[in-house]
Amino acid sequence: MADPGGARTSARRRLSPEDRRNELLVLGAEVFGQRPYDEVRIDEIAEFAGVSRALMYHYFPDKRAFFTAVVRAEGERLFEATSTPPEPGLSLLDQLRAGVLAYLRYDEEHPHGAWAAYMGLGRSDPVLRGVDDLDTDRQANRIMGRITEAAGAPMEATLERDLRAVIYGWVAFTFEMCRQRILDPTIERDYVADACSHALLDAVVRVPGIPDALATACRAR
Structure with missing residues (x-):
C-alpha cells in the first residue's frame, strides 16, 4: 500500500507529544478513510508516520483505541x-x-x-x-x-x-x-x-x- 500522506522523509521529525499524537490521528483518518477497518494494521500507521511501534502503542494501546481517537x-x-x-x-x-x-x-x-x-x-x-x-x-x-x-x-x-x-x-x-x-x-x-x-x-x-x-x-x- 502506498503511503497515504505522500512521500515522507526518512528522518523522524522532532515534535511535541501532543503534536505527534495529532499527526498520528490525521494519518489514521486518511488510512481508515481509504481502507476497511479490518484491513488496517496499527503497525502500518507507525511505519507511515516514521515512528516506532513502541511509540505508537504508547499513545494508543490497540487499534480499537486508535480508531476511537480518530473518530x-x-x-x-x-x-x-x-x-x-x-x-x-x-x-x-x-x-x-x-x-x-x-x-x-x-x-x-x-x-x-x-x-x-x-x-x-x-x-x-x-x-x-x-x-x-x-x-x-x-x-x-x-x-x-x-x-x-x-x-x-x-x-x-x-x-x-x-x-x-x-x-x-x-x-x-x-x-x-x-x-x-x-x-x-x-x-x-x-x-x-x-x-x-x-x-x-x-x-x-x-x-x-x-x-x-x-x-x-x-x-x-
Missing part, C-alpha cells in the same frame, strides 16, 4: 468547522443553510477524514457509540439554541422535548444526505443545503404549540 478527533474538527456564528439580520433558514454548506465544504476538503468519522457511526461498539452520541448532542444543542433565539423566549419542557426529537431526526437526515454526496459528488451542493435547511424548518413549524415568533421565523424563506 473523536474528526468529530471535533467537524464540529468546529460547522460553527458558523449568526450574522445580524440572517434568517433562520440562512443560518441553517450556512451550517450545512460548512459541513459539505469540510467533506470536500477532508474526504478521507470524513469517511473515518462516518465509519464510526452506527457501530455497536459502546465506546464509539458514546463518541457519536456526544457529537450528535453537541450539534443538537447548538441548533436548539438557534431555535430558542428565534422563539424569543425559553420554551416549556414538553415543547422543548418535541423540538429536540425533530432536531435529532434532522441531524441523522442531514448526515445521510452529506454521506450520499461523498458517495456521488455530482449531487449539487446547493441542492443538499437547501433540502436539509427546508426540511428542518418544515418539521419545526408542524410541532404543536410553538411560539408565533418561531413559526414566523420558520416561514421566512
Whole structure:
C-alpha cells in the first residue's frame, strides 16, 4: 500500500507529544478513510508516520483505541468547522443553510477524514457509540439554541422535548444526505443545503404549540 500522506522523509521529525499524537490521528483518518477497518494494521500507521511501534502503542494501546481517537478527533474538527456564528439580520433558514454548506465544504476538503468519522457511526461498539452520541448532542444543542433565539423566549419542557426529537431526526437526515454526496459528488451542493435547511424548518413549524415568533421565523424563506 502506498503511503497515504505522500512521500515522507526518512528522518523522524522532532515534535511535541501532543503534536505527534495529532499527526498520528490525521494519518489514521486518511488510512481508515481509504481502507476497511479490518484491513488496517496499527503497525502500518507507525511505519507511515516514521515512528516506532513502541511509540505508537504508547499513545494508543490497540487499534480499537486508535480508531476511537480518530473518530473523536474528526468529530471535533467537524464540529468546529460547522460553527458558523449568526450574522445580524440572517434568517433562520440562512443560518441553517450556512451550517450545512460548512459541513459539505469540510467533506470536500477532508474526504478521507470524513469517511473515518462516518465509519464510526452506527457501530455497536459502546465506546464509539458514546463518541457519536456526544457529537450528535453537541450539534443538537447548538441548533436548539438557534431555535430558542428565534422563539424569543425559553420554551416549556414538553415543547422543548418535541423540538429536540425533530432536531435529532434532522441531524441523522442531514448526515445521510452529506454521506450520499461523498458517495456521488455530482449531487449539487446547493441542492443538499437547501433540502436539509427546508426540511428542518418544515418539521419545526408542524410541532404543536410553538411560539408565533418561531413559526414566523420558520416561514421566512
